[in-house]
Amino acid sequence: MTIWLVGADGIVGRRVARGLRDHHVTAHDPRREPTPIAMPGDVAVLAHPVEHAPLARGFALRGASVVTVGDDLDDASALLELHDDFVTAGATLVVGAAMSPGLSGLLARHLADQVASVDEIHVAIHGTAGPRCARTYHRSLSRRSLGWHDGEWVDHLGGSGRELCWFPEPVGAKDCYRADFADPFLLHVAFPEAGRISARRSARRRDRFTARLPMLSAPHAEGRIGAVRVEVRGDDRAGGRACLVVGVAELVGTATAATAAAFTDAAVAGVLPSGVVVAGQHDLPTADLLARVQALGVVLQEFTGVPQGT
Amino acid sequence: VTRDLPGFGPSAGHYAVEAMKLVRRILAALIMTGAAAAAIRVKGRGGTPPQHGGWRPLELPERRAS
Numbered sequence: 030m031t032i033w034l035v036g037a038d039g040i041v042g043r044r045v046a047r048g049l050r051d052h053h054v055t056a057h058d059p060r061r062e063p064t065p066i067a068m069p070g071d072v073a074v075l076a077h078p079v080e081h082a083p084l085a086r087g088f089a090l091r092g093a094s095v096v097t098v099g100d101d102l103d104d105a106s107a108l109l110e111l112h113d114d115f116v117t118a119g120a121t122l123v124v125g126a127a128m129s130p131g132l133s134g135l136l137a138r139h140l141a142d143q144v145a146s147v148d149e150i151h152v153a154i155h156g157t158a159g160p161r162c163a164r165t166y167h168r169s170l171s172r173r174s175l176g177w178h179d180g181e182w183v184d185h186l187g188g189s190g191r192e193l194c195w196f197p198e199p200v201g202a203k204d205c206y207r208a209d210f211a212d213p214f215l216l217h218v219a220f221p222e223a224g225r226i227s228a229r230r231s232a233r234r235r236d237r238f239t240a241r242l243p244m245l246s247a248p249h250a251e252g253r254i255g256a257v258r259v260e261v262r263g264d265d266r267a268g269g270r271a272c273l274v275v276g277v278a279e280l281v282g283t284a285t286a287a288t289a290a291a292f293t294d295a296a297v298a299g300v301l302p303s304g305v306v307v308a309g310q311h312d313l314p315t316a317d318l319l320a321r322v323q324a325l326g327v328v329l330q331e332f333t334g335v336p337q338g339t
Numbered sequence: 340v341t342r343d344l345p346g347f348g349p350s351a352g353h354y355a356v357e358a359m360k361l362v363r364r365i366l367a368a369l370i371m372t373g374a375a376a377a378a379i380r381v382k383g384r385g386g387t388p389p390q391h392g393g394w395r396p397l398e399l400p401e402r403r404a405s
Contacts, residue, residue, distance in 0.1 A: 139399070197394045275397055316400050323399070334392015 030070050032293060033057045033093070035084065036077030040159040040251055040282040041098055041127075041289065045074055048290030048325050052297065059084055067093035069118075072296045074098065074289055078161040082107035085122060089114040094121040094296045098289045100130060100165070102175065105211035109218070112305040121301040125308060126292040128284040129154045129228065129257050130212040132277065132322065134219050134308030135288070136329070138315045140261035140273040147223045149262040152212050153194040153205045155231040156255020158282035163248035165210075170232055171240035172209035177217050177226035188237045192229060196256035197278040197330045203256075205229035206237065219309030255281035274332035284327050291321035 032049055036042040037056035046054050057065055057073070065084070067073060069092030075081045076098040085095045085108060094115075097108060108124045115122045125131050133152045141147045157163040170188040177183075190207040212228040220226070239245055258276040265271040277284055288308075295301050300314055309315070323329055 139397075142400075276394065320399055329397035329399075330394040331397045332392060333395055 030072075030297065031055050031067070032297070033065060033067055033071060033073040033088070035059060035073065035075045036098075039076060039078075039161070041286050042074075042076040044283055044286030045076055045098075045289050045293070048286055049074075049293055052293075063087075065091060065093070067091040069093065069120075072096065072293055074293055076286075076289065078165075080104045080107070082111065086111055086114060089118045089120060089122070092118045092120055094123075094301075096123040096126045096289055096292045096296060098127045098131075098285060099125065100127060100210040100212065102209060102211045102214055105130075105215060109305055116304040119303055121296050121303060121306055123292045123296065123301070123306045123308075125211055125215050126289045128255070128277075128281055128288060129210070130215045131288040131292075131308045132284055132327075133212055133228075133257050133259050134216060134310075135315050135319050135322070136257070136259040136275045136277075137216060137220065137261055138309040138311070138313070139319060140259065140275060141220065141263070141309075142315075143273060144261065144263040144271045145266045147220055147261055147263045149225040149260075150216055150220060150223050151226075151260040151262075152216070152228040153192070153196070153203075153230065153258045153260075154212075154228070154256065154281075155196055155200055155203050155205075156281045157248070157252040158255075158280075158285055159251060160248040162281065163252065164244060166208075166230065167236070167240060167244050167248075169208040169210055169230070169240075170206065170237055174207040174209045174228075175213050176207065176228075177213055177223070179224055188232065188240055190227075190229065194229065194231070194258055195332075196258050197276045200254060200256040200278050203231035204233075205231045208232075215307045216309060218307045219311075252281060254278055255284070257284070276330050276332065277327055278330070279327050284322075287322045287325035287327045288318075290325060291318045294321055 032052050032054045035057050071093040073088045074096045081097045088095045157166045172187045174185045174187045185207045187208050194205045208230045213226045216226045256278045260274045262272045
């Protein structure tokens with residue numbers, strides 16, 4: 030059994046390889062070899078920046094499972110359409126095994142299991158991983174951003190909807206805005222019962238004003254400490270209202286790699302169902318996946334105060 | 340207010356009036372910009388800082404036997 034790692038030279042790819050050092054990991058570069066030579070039972074981790082759907086289809090044809098690391102909405106939509114291909118192949122396709130989407134979905138499921146019903150899920154993220162992630166972040170503030178509101182998709186303007194979100198220390202409070210990324214879309218797949226789903230990302234005034242322009246300066250090799258914050262609102266088992274918050278403060282590349290490695294471990298172990306899998310699905314071993322993420326050095330935290338609903 | 344005499348170019352008074360108009364327009368633009376910024380700041384939802392509580396490590400439920 031081989032784990033094929035695409036994007037092995039990036040920040041996330043290198044850390045995924047480190048997290049999977051107990052397995053036989055082979056780097057695969059689709060620019061040199063478009064058709065993978067995978068075998069049934071293999072697992073491919075797609076951590077490269079371009080769209081993943083075409084390559085994932087190639088792995089499905091060879092019977093291999095795929096774990097994708099990305100937050101592009103169009104790509105996520107195309108990946109969901111590969112469900113039948115992977116069911117036929119008896120393989121698994123994990124869509125969005127990053128920090129957000131990915132870890133955010135696992136944390137949302139952890140909170141959802143503590144309430145009787147889930148009404149709202151709100152995700153906020155801060156920070157970026159590598160340069161390509163920073164460029165995607167820059168563009169996301171100028172595009173349309175999806176939000177699920179009372180049973181229908183609402184097309185918001187990226188960079189709108191300011192909300193002050195409190196992340197675990199050392200990140201603290203950040204102004205967050207709507208942006209174009211796949212988290213609300215995938216959370217809706219995992220939590221169809223939730224009436225409202227939103228996702229925001231932190232931004233400074235300069236980020237919002239320059240979002241429609243090319244980046245004024247080249248992005249850093251890696252962003253500083255990032256964070257993700259997941260808030261679930263619903264009814265508790267006593268009939269009252271519940272508002273639970275969990276978060277992570279960690280390098281985005283590290284949290285992303287830990288999530289991807291956890292899903293890859295699960296795919297190798299064969300504990301994931303066939304077809305498309307999205308973080309937060311009720312039939313996933315969420316506690317095991319979160320424990321694996323923790324074991325890879327990511328500290329999960331919960332907020333113990335009383336969140337102020339807005 | 341001065342008027343331009345026929346057959347002559349604009350008088351010095353004309354330039355003074357135009358300059359004053361420009362100053363008034365700049366002032367009006369600055370005041371309107373300030374008012375809009377103030378309205379956005381007041382209307383914006385800034386959230387309320389938590390008055391108590393904090394973050395603590397998350398305790399996961401018992402893992403399933405594998």
